[in-house]
Structures are given as structure tokens and as C-alpha cells.
Amino acid sequence: MTTYVYDFHQGNRDLKDLLGGKGANLAEMTNMGLPVPPGFTITTEACREYLAHGAEPAALRDEVGEHLRALERAMGKRLGQADDPLLVSVRSGAKFSMPGMMDTVLNIGLSDDSVSGLARQSGSPRFAWDSYRRLLAMFGKTVLGVDGELFDEALDAAKKSRGTGNDLDLDDADLRKLVKTFKEIVRDRTGRDFPQDPREQLDLAVRAVFDSWNGERARLYRRQERIPADLGTAVNVVAMVFGNLGMDSGTGVAFTRDPGSGEQGIYGDYLQNAQGEDVVAGIRNTLPLTALESIDPPAHTQLLSIMGTLEEHYRDLCDIEFTIERNKLWMLQTRVGKRTAGAAFRIAVQLVDQGLISMDEAVTRVSGAQLAQLMFPRFGPAGQAEKIAQGMNASPGAAVGQVVFDSDRAVELAAGGIPVILVRRETNPDDLNGMIVAQGVLTSRGGKTSHAAVVARGMGRTCVCGAEEIDVDTRARRAIVPGGIVLQEGDVISIDGSSGAVYLGEVPVVSSPVVRYFEGDLAADGSDPLVDAVHRIIVHADQVRRLGVRANADTAEDAGRARRFGAAGIGLCRTEHMFLGERRQLVERLILADGDEARDAALAALLPLQRDDFVSIFTAMDGLPVTVRLIDPPLHEFLADLTELSVKVGVAMATGQPVAEEDVVVLEAVRRLHEQNPMLGLRGVRLGLLIPGLFALQVRAIAEAAVICRQAGGDPHPEIMVPLVGAVQELEVVREQAEGVLREVAAETGVDVPALIGTMIEVPRAALTAGQIAEAAQFFSFGTNDLTQMGWGFSRDDVESSFFSRYLDLGIFGVSPFESLDIDGVGRLVRLAVEEGRATRPDIKLGVCGEHGGDPDSVHFFHQVGLDYVSCSPFRVPVARLEAGRAAILGRVG
Ligand code: ADP
Numbered sequence: 018m019t020t021y022v023y024d025f026h027q028g029n030r031d032l033k034d035l036l037g038g039k040g041a042n043l044a045e046m047t048n049m050g051l052p053v054p055p056g057f058t059i060t061t062e063a064c065r066e067y068l069a070h071g072a073e074p075a076a077l078r079d080e081v082g083e084h085l086r087a088l089e090r091a092m093g094k095r096l097g098q099a100d101d102p103l104l105v106s107v108r109s110g111a112k113f114s115m116p117g118m119m120d121t122v123l124n125i126g127l128s129d130d131s132v133s134g135l136a137r138q139s140g141s142p143r144f145a146w147d148s149y150r151r152l153l154a155m156f157g158k159t160v161l162g163v164d165g166e167l168f169d170e171a172l173d174a175a176k177k178s179r180g181t182g183n184d185l186d187l188d189d190a191d192l193r194k195l196v197k198t199f200k201e202i203v204r205d206r207t208g209r210d211f212p213q214d215p216r217e218q219l220d221l222a223v224r225a226v227f228d229s230w231n232g233e234r235a236r237l238y239r240r241q242e243r244i245p246a247d248l249g250t251a252v253n254v255v256a257m258v259f260g261n262l263g264m265d266s267g268t269g270v271a272f273t274r275d276p277g278s279g280e281q282g283i284y285g286d287y288l289q290n291a292q293g294e295d296v297v298a299g300i301r302n303t304l305p306l307t308a309l310e311s312i313d314p315p316a317h318t319q320l321l322s323i324m325g326t327l328e329e330h331y332r333d334l335c336d337i338e339f340t341i342e343r344n345k346l347w348m349l350q351t352r353v354g355k356r357t358a359g360a361a362f363r364i365a366v367q368l369v370d371q372g373l374i375s376m377d378e379a380v381t382r383v384s385g386a387q388l389a390q391l392m393f394p395r396f397g398p399a400g401q402a403e404k405i406a407q408g409m410n411a412s413p414g415a416a417v418g419q420v421v422f423d424s425d426r427a428v429e430l431a432a433g434g435i436p437v438i439l440v441r442r443e444t445n446p447d448d449l450n451g452m453i454v455a456q457g458v459l460t461s462r463g464g465k466t467s468h469a470a471v472v473a474r475g476m477g478r479t480c481v482c483g484a485e486e487i488d489v490d491t492r493a494r495r496a497i498v499p500g501g502i503v504l505q506e507g508d509v510i511s512i513d514g515s516s517g518a519v520y521l522g523e524v525p526v527v528s529s530p531v532v533r534y535f536e537g538d539l540a541a542d543g544s545d546p547l548v549d550a551v552h553r554i555i556v557h558a559d560q561v562r563r564l565g566v567r568a569n570a571d572t573a574e575d576a577g578r579a580r581r582f583g584a585a586g587i588g589l590c591r592t593e594h595m596f597l598g599e600r601r602q603l604v605e606r607l608i609l610a611d612g613d614e615a616r617d618a619a620l621a622a623l624l625p626l627q628r629d630d631f632v633s634i635f636t637a638m639d640g641l642p643v644t645v646r647l648i649d650p651p652l653h654e655f656l657a658d659l660t661e662l663s664v665k666v667g668v669a670m671a672t673g674q675p676v677a678e679e680d681v682v683v684l685e686a687v688r689r690l691h692e693q694n695p696m697l698g699l700r701g702v703r704l705g706l707l708i709p710g711l712f713a714l715q716v717r718a719i720a721e722a723a724v725i726c727r728q729a730g731g732d733p734h735p736e737i738m739v740p741l742v743g744a745v746q747e748l749e750v751v752r753e754q755a756e757g758v759l760r761e762v763a764a765e766t767g768v769d770v771p772a773l774i775g776t777m778i779e780v781p782r783a784a785l786t787a788g789q790i791a792e793a794a795q796f797f798s799f800g801t802n803d804l805t806q807m808g809w810g811f812s813r814d815d816v817e818s819s820f821f822s823r824y825l826d827l828g829i830f831g832v833s834p835f836e837s838l839d840i841d842g843v844g845r846l847v848r849l850a851v852e853e854g855r856a857t858r859p860d861i862k863l864g865v866c867g868e869h870g871g872d873p874d875s876v877h878f879f880h881q882v883g884l885d886y887v888s889c890s891p892f893r894v895p896v897a898r899l900e901a902g903r904a905a906i907l908g909r910v911g
């Protein structure tokens with residue numbers, strides 16, 4: 018038979034699934050011999066059954082009865098006993114802490130009879146009536162569904178008629194009157210009297226706590242924190258102890274270290290003559306915990322000693338709730354406490370130094386997400402700036418700049434050294450240029466998976482999205498914000514990507530010391546404890562990780578930063594931007610070339626430019642591998658826009674103006690190259706096979722650049738990567754050509770720089786035939802962005818704004834598969850390709866170069882599946898290093 022109720026002596030901290038966090042830790046403290054009031058826990062299983070069937074399991078009533086009798090025996094009084102009542106609290110407590118999201122009722126067992134008994138027993142009628150009015154309000158609100166404000170208003174009125182704002186000034190007569198009022202409110206609102214039978218109170222309160230699992234607050238919180246909706250809550254029934262018995266009593270909350278900064282030393286608040294939530298509800302000003310030292314020295318000493326015991330026992334920062342009843346200390350709750358990212362790092366190494374945990378464990382106590390948070394610049398105090406709107410905190414960081422409403426203008430201003438914030442209704446792929454040069458991006462539409470948000474996060478760019486109060490009028494180049502303020506181009510705003518706040522004016526920004534450390538500008542020399550902590554943890558992660566970390570970098574500048582951030586090479590150097598800007602004309606000539614000669618001339622003009630690009634990148638990554646991806650995107654991306662050009666030519670013809678010969682030729686080419694689904698069209702290796710000489714040009718530029726570096730005394734390690742291969746035959750053709758070019762360059766220069774030739778695995782067919790493809794490839798690099806697009810059959814740019822948020826709401830994705838690898842589906846393709854690729858070629862090098870390479874969960878998967886390295890944006894390199902270390906340690910344990 019199932020057991021639905023556990024005495025505190027029967028549980029322990031590992032039973033969180035069943036007893037909830039609060040119950041499990043109350044049991045743990047009980048068994049540690051700490052002063053916990055006795056009680057018992059009704060399991061989450063009972064709650065789940067109740068929620069499923071709309072009724073408590075039949076056996077629950079008797080089981081609660083038995084445990085209640087045991088509690089009554091232990092306390093020497095019965096629940097609600099008229100002359101000396103036992104009172105209990107009925108407290109929610111789920112597996113994961115959901116602070117304040119569910120309900121708790123205190124002082125269960127009080128009634129018109131027992132309130133007098135309590136007054137006599139305690140010698141304080143004021144206390145008895147204070148407890149009763151609290152029960153009525155809490156029970157009325159939580160259990161009977163009465164609007165809580167009615168009680169608050171009545172309390173305020175009572176204080177007012179006393180001419181005071183302080184609840185302590187109400188005497189027993191006032192409180193007795195208040196009880197009468199509260200009872201009337203209950204009768205008035207529910208059509209029944211407050212139940213006087215203590216067992217009925219208890220049962221109704223338990224049911225209300227069960228129900229509070231599905232309260233609106235709780236549901237919202239769960240969704241945000243990704244807590245499963247079907248866990249249910251446990252219910253803890255705890256003998257009451259009273260902090261409202263006078264000034265020698267009180268209640269408080271405390272942390273064993275500062276959860277904000279990680280500073281060592283206790284931290285907390287205390288309130289005399291108070292009960293329950295009073296401390297956090299702000300009804301009176303609380304005292305700092307240190308004040309307890311003079312108020313009640315023995316209790317203070319005991320509390321400190323218990324906090325020390327808890328830290329040693331849990332080997333972590335704990336937060337606690339306690340109550341002092343007439344100088345006697347009681348522990349009411351503890352848990353491993355939440356903390357900021359900075360505190361997490363500092364506390365982890367403090368615990369190592371105290372001998373409580375190992376360095377391995379310290380690495381698992383922090384996360385890549387926390388490290389990433391520490392790397393964003395942040396705002397200092399807002400100063401003069403005024404907060405004008407609130408959006409979603411889509412990509413953390415603090416950005417200040419002039420408002421611009423389109424990308425071209427952003428590029429223009431940024432080129433002149435002016436910091437800009439790109440303000441758009443929403444962004445689309447055309448805004449990429451603007452996003453790259455902007456300090457930050459602000460949109461009025463779209464959520465955390467909108468284009469702006471995803472792209473900004475990928476770039477490490479600050480972004481606030483979905484600031485719906487802002488009315489962006491792109492055409493008029495202005496935005497109207499609440500309060501009638503009009504933002505014009507050039508106005509300075511500040512956006513906080515960590516909070517979603519938007520300010521008019523400049524909020525001062527302070528750069529992250531952690532980034533200055535990675536840049537090499539700040540040493541871990543004891544001057545900043547946070548930097549020291551990050552240093553120690555990342556160094557240890559590097560020691561234990563198996564997975565290599567490279568960076569995606571297309572320029573020498575990015576390559577340099579990636580290297581300083583700890584990248585062991587470039588996993589993806591894209592070449593298409595090398596064909597943009599002024600060079601676009603050359604590409605246009607190449608595309609329009611009507612014969613071998615014209616084409617060769619166009620290619621020849623591109624060669625030296627490409628070669629220079631590679632020389633600078635190889636130099637920045639001297640001694641380390643650089644994977645260069647041959648050109649990938651469809652050609653039309655290098656030509657003028659179809660619609661624009663058609664309109665231009667059409668208008669000219671209709672109005673009898675002369676039409677430029679060039680426009681006609683280009684238009685024809687654009688039409689010819691136009692594709693319905695460019696993502697699935699003529700791109701990647703297909704392009705290389707169709708346009709003779711294009712890939713050969715790139716391979717030659719790579720080879721010649723490598724020779725130049727070698728001749729200058731360098732040590733280049735080029736790797737040539739062919740995109741979008743779906744069949745080994747494609748790769749074979751390209752490989753043969755490429756090897757020919759490499760041989761030619763070696764013969765011409767007398768210098769032979771070996772280069773690996775490999776392919777991306779980004780088309781599902783490539784993954785499925787990886788065994789064959791490995792015959793021709795010396796390495797694989799998983800392009801998980803395209804593999805995700807093609808695996809799911811949707812194009813990222815189209816779907817993210819159209820239906821992703823709905824899918825997330827429906828729980829079809831827990832998280833966007835572009836953010837975190839879809840392990841069940843796309844991950845399966847990766848696993849298969851790894852196994853079959855290695856079977857064919859045991860020494861094949863395996864890496865990943867999609868954005869997932871910097872995503873913590875995905876990194877763990879890539880570790881498990883046995884890749885050699887992940888590659889991610891330079892800014893994410895430390896995150897990947899840390900997560901690779903964590904994956905190695907956690908993999909050993911699990
Ligand atoms: P939450 O999960 O929202 O913190 P709790 O169940 O911890 O809710 O209870 C709310 C408040 O009531 C807390 O301050 C807690 O310390 C206090 N409290 C709960 N049970 C008792 C009790 N048996 N005696 C005294 N105070 C209690």
C-alpha cells in the first residue's frame with residue numbers, strides 16, 4: 018500500500034521528489050538534531066492523485082489522522098484543544114523551490130473556543146487574538162477564496178482609528194474587534210461561517226495547498242523556470258512556534274553567505290514580535306541579522322553555529338527561515354540558496370578553500386550560462402537617465418547609443434565611430450549589417466525567439482525585444498514612447514539586455530572585469546576575487562576537458578580575440594563576406610561572365626584579395642588549425658535585389674527613359690538565378706561544381722597564403738571545408754580538383770604546406786551516408802544550423818517569427834532547436850554520422866561549427882557523442898571551455 022504521509026523523522030534530503038524540497042530538508046534538519054518543530058509531510062504523490070481525480074486518495078484521511086495523533090502525543094496537546102490548543106501550519110513545498118508561488122496557512126487549530134485557551138496558556142491575550150486574526154485572513158484568502166485586500170483594508174482601518182501605522186500598536190481589544198470584522202467578511206463573501214472544527218480547517222487547508230499547484234502565479238512561474246507541470250506539491254504540517262509572543266520573540270530569514278556578491282559572512286533580516294511573512298512583506302522595517310547579537314545573544318550564537326553546521330552539511334550556501342519564541346530558536350526551513358552568477362563562482366572556490374568540496378565539484382557548481390552573464394558589460398546606477406519602456410531581456414548586456422531606424426544608417430553612423438542602437442519594429446535578415454555595427458538592438462515586436470533576439474544572442478549583442486509600448490515608425494524615422502516622448506534619430510538611449518529596461522539618455526556602462534581578464538588586460542592576482550574565482554575554475558575545466566574548443570571567426574581581429582579567449586584554432590572561417598562590399602562588383606563580373614576569358618579575368622582579380630584575407634587569418638592563428646569553408650550562399654545574394662531592379666527597369670521603360678544596358682544584363686541574371694527556396698537551391702558544393710574555377714580560386718588563395726606565411730617563418734595549418742555535401746561523389750570531384758591546385762602551388766613555390774580536406778555534415782543525406790563520405794573526407798564538421806533546418810524541414814528565417822512562440826507555448830519545443838540542439842532528432846543524425854564516419858576512417862577529425870557549439874546543453878551532448886572539438890563565436894569560447902570541463906566531470910560521475 019502506498020504511504021502518503023511521512024513523519025519528519027522518516028524523511029531525508031534525497032526525497033525531494035516525494036516530499037518536496039521543504040519537506041525533505043525539514044526532515045534532514047530534524048535528523049541532524051537541529052531544533053525543528055515536529056511535523057509531517059503529505060507526499061507529492063497524494064497531490065498528484067488529488068489533481069488527477071479531483072479528490073484526495075481514500076487512505077489519506079486516516080493516515081493524516083494517525084500522524085496528527087502522534088504529533089499531539091509528542092506535544093502533549095490536541096489540535097485546537099480548547100484550554101491549550103496545538104496549532105499547526107499547513108505549508109506548500111514542491112520539488113523545485115517556487116518561492117511565494119503557492120500557499121501556506123498558519124495557526125490552524127484556532128477557534129472561538131481555543132483562542133481563549135491560548136490567551137490563558139500564553140498569558141498574552143494580545144498574542145492569541147493576533148494569531149487568530151492572522152489565521153482568519155490567511156484561511157479566508159487561500160482556502161475560501163476571499164479577496165485578500167478586504168482583510169488588508171480592515172487591518173489598515175483598525176490601525177488608522179488607533180492613529181498608528183504600526184501593527185504592534187493594536188492591543189488585544191483592537192485585535193478582538195478585527196477578528197469579528199474578519200469573520201464577517203468571510204461570512205459575507207462565502208455565505209458560510211469560518212469553520213470552527215480544527216480537523217476540518219486542516220483538511221480544507223491541505224486541499225487548498227494542493228490546488229495552489231495550479232494557481233495562476235505558480236503556472237506562470239513554472240513556465241518561466243521550465244519546471245514540469247505534473248510534479249505536484251507536497252504539504253507540510255508543522256507544529257506552530259510563535260514569533261509574535263512579544264519583543265523576546267521574532268522571526269527572520271538568513272543566508273549563510275551573501276547571495277548577491279558571494280561575500281563570506283552571514284546576511285539576513287530579523288523582525289521582533291512578528292510572524293511568518295512579516296519579514297519579507299515589508300510591514301515594518303526589519304533589522305539586520307547582526308542586531309540579534311545584542312537583542313538575544315544566546316539565540317544569536319546558536320543561530321550562527323547552526324548556520325555553520327548547515328553549510329558543512331550541505332557543502333553549499335544555504336538560506337534559512339527561523340523563528341524565536343521567547344528566546345528559544347526554531348528552524349523552519351532551509352535549502353541550498355539561489356545566488357547571482359558572480360556569487361556562484363566566488364562561493365564555489367571559497368568552498369574549495371574551506372576543504373568542503375573538490376575543484377572538480379566547484380566546476381560543476383557553476384554554469385556556462387552564468388559565465389556568459391558575467392561577460393556582458395553592465396549598467397551602473399541610472400543617474401540622470403529616465404526609464405521609458407520595458408521589453409523582454411532577450412540578450413544580456415548594457416548598450417548606449419544614438420537611435421537609428423534602419424540598418425544602412427546604422428552602418429553609416431557606426432563607420433564614423435558613432436555608437437548606435439538599432440530600433441526596429443522587428444528585424445529580418447536584411448538587418449544583419451546594422452545589427453553587427455550597433456551597440457544594441459531594440460524591437461517593439463517579437464519574443465525571445467524572434468530573429469532579433471536569436472541573432473543578437475549569437476553575436477553577443479545586447480538586445481531588448483518586444484517593447485510593445487514603443488510605437489516605431491520606421492518611415493518617419495521616429496518612435497513614440499509612453500508619456501508622449503518622441504524618439505528621433507540621433508537621440509541617445511540606453512538598453513539593458515539583462516532586465517529589458519529602456520532608458521532615455523545615457524546610463525553609465527562599466528565593462529566586465531571577466532572579459533578584461535580573458536582579454537589579458539586584468540590578471541588574476543588577488544585584486545578582484547571574482548576574476549580569481551573565474552580563473553581558477555576555467556583553468557581546472559581546461560585540465561579536465563576532453564573536448565577541444567575552437568572559434569568561428571572570419572577576420573584576423575576575431576581570430577585574435579578567439580585566441581586570447583582560449584580557442585585552439587578556427588573551426589569555421591566563412592568566406593562569403595570576403596566577396597561583399599567593394600568586391601561585390603568583382604563577383605558580379607564573375608557571375609555575368611559570358612565566356613572563359615571574362616570569367617578567368619574576374620577570378621584573377623579576386624585571387625590576391627582572398628589571399629591577403631587568409632594571410633592575416635593564418636597569422637593570427639599561427640600554429641593552430643584554421644578550417645576555411647569554401648563559398649556557401651547562393652549567388653543572387655551577391656547581386657542586386659530582384660524587385661528593386663525590376664521596378665527600376667520597368668519604370669524606365671514605361672516612361673520612355675533610356676535603360677542602362679548593365680541594368681538589363683544584371684536583371685536577366687537575377688531572374689535566371691532567382692529561386693523559390695534559396696536555402697535548398699544552388700549553393701555550397703553545388704555552386705562549386707557549376708561555376709568552373711570558383712572553388713579552385715579559393716583553394717589557390719588558401720594554399721598561396723599558407724606558403725607566404727610559411728616563408729615568413731610562420732606555421733599555418735589550413736583545413737579546406739566543402740559545404741553542403743550530400744553525396745560522396747560531390748566531394749570526390751571537389752577534392753580531386755583541390756588536390757590538383759595544392760600540388761600546383763607546391764610545385765610553383767617549392768613550398769609544400771599540407772592541408773586537410775574535409776566536409777560539412779549539414780544535409781541529412783550526408784549524415785545518413787557518412788560512412789561513404791568519410792572515404793573522401795579527412796574531417797567532418799557538423800553544420801548543425803542547416804542540419805536542424807533540413808532535419809525539421811523549416812527555414813529558420815521564416816519560422817522563428819511566424820510560429821516558434823506558439824510551439825514553445827504548446828511545449829512542442831522546450832527550447833528553440835536553433836538555440837539548443839534537438840538531441841532526439843538532429844542529435845541522432847550526428848551520432849550516426851560519428852559512428853559511421855569513424856568506422857570508415859578511425860582517425861577522422863570530428864567537430865561542430867553550428868551555433869550549438871557554444872550552447873551548454875549541446876556541448877554536453879557533443880562531449881558524450883565523442884566529437885573532437887566544438888567551434889563557436891569567439892565570445893562563447895570561455896563558455897564552451899567551461900561546459901566541456903563540466904561535461905567531462907559530470908560524465909565521469911553519471
Ligand atoms: P514559503 O514557501 O512561501 O516561504 P512557508 O511555508 O515557508 O512559505 O511559510 C510562510 C511563512 O510562515 C514563513 O516565514 C515560515 O517561516 C512561516 N512558518 C511556516 N510554518 C511555521 C510554523 N510552524 N511556525 C512558525 N512559523 C511558520
Ligand code: MG
Pocket residue numbers: 338350
Ligand atoms: Mg518559506
Ligand code: MG
Pocket residue numbers: 649740779800802803
Ligand atoms: Mg550551412
